[in-house]
Amino acid sequence: MVGAMVTVVTHPLVQHKLSVMRDVRTGVKEFRELAAEVSVLLAYEAMRDLELAPQTLDTPIQSGEFPMLSGKKLALVAILRAGLVMTDAIVGLVPAAKVGHLGMYRDPNTLKPVDYYNKLPADIAERRVFLTDPMLATGGSASAAIQSLKDAGAQSIKLMCILAAPEGIAVIERDHPEVEIVTAAIDPRLDSHGYIVPGLGDAGDRIYGTK
Ligand SMILES: O=P(O)(O)OC[C@H]1O[C@H](OP(=O)(O)OP(=O)(O)O)[C@H](O)[C@@H]1O
Ligand SMILES: O=c1cc[nH]c(=O)[nH]1
Numbered sequence: 001m002v003g004a005m006v007t008v009v010t011h012p013l014v015q016h017k018l019s020v021m022r023d024v025r026t027g028v029k030e031f032r033e034l035a036a037e038v039s040v041l042l043a044y045e046a047m048r049d050l051e052l053a054p055q056t057l058d059t060p061i062q063s064g065e066f067p068m069l070s071g072k073k074l075a076l077v078a079i080l081r082a083g084l085v086m087t088d089a090i091v092g093l094v095p096a097a098k099v100g101h102l103g104m105y106r107d108p109n110t111l112k113p114v115d116y117y118n119k120l121p122a123d124i125a126e127r128r129v130f131l132t133d134p135m136l137a138t139g140g141s142a143s144a145a146i147q148s149l150k151d152a153g154a155q156s157i158k159l160m161c162i163l164a165a166p167e168g169i170a171v172i173e174r175d176h177p178e179v180e181i182v183t184a185a186i187d188p189r190l191d192s193h194g195y196i197v198p199g200l201g202d203a204g205d206r207i208y209g210t211k
């Protein structure tokens with residue numbers, strides 16, 4: 001734990017995979033696969049507090065009471081494009097989750113997020129929401145996405161990212177202090193173009209090969 005609301009997943013597998021993602025020599029296919037693997041490992045931590053309730057069932061040997069997921073249902077929401085690789089991977093762990101999409105790109109001049117799509121589960125107010133975006137840089141995109149979720153009625157939101165900058169964390173803590181952040185690492189700073197330093201480059205471009 002760094003601040004009260006930020007969890008850095010320091011597991012060696014996560015840290016190793018993130019370092020390979022950072023490597024400029026890592027190609028699109030491997031980068032995308034690693035992003036998916038890291039996302040599942042982040043979800044393992046982000047979902048640590050899911051509720052369990054005992055259920056009676058029969059094993060082939062004997063009946064008994066065993067813990068099963070209970071409580072609020074889940075929603076995974078991707079900030080497009082790059083968050084999509086994360087929800088696609090995590091939904092394999094929690095197949096009953098509904099998946100929402102928020103289309104948003106960062107204007108390269110103003111660094112402000114531009115909305116272009118919003119499709120969320122109709123019952124999002126009743127679900128625990130895990131919002132995904134690999135990069136939390138200035139925090140503008142994630143903060144706007146969280147606001148869209150709140151406007152749609154979401155009550156419980158966790159933000160999952162692969163890499164965060166202190167500036168982005170500060171914006172989320174300022175705008176949405178109740179939102180927990182789960183990340184694989186916090187890098188020292190942003191550059192003058194709003195890129196995380198040392199970072200891993202442009203996540204969307206590295207996932208989809210668009211540069
Ligand atoms: O914290 P911020 O300063 O808002 O920056 C982070 C955003 O920038 C990237 O998306 P981008 O705008 O490149 O869109 P893309 O995913 O479609 O490539 C990234 O995936 C985040 O959504
Ligand atoms: O470093 C950064 C910052 C924003 N978006 C990215 O994809 N990478």
Ligand SMILES: [Mg+2]
Nearest residue numbers: 202203204205
């Ligand atoms: Mg991008």
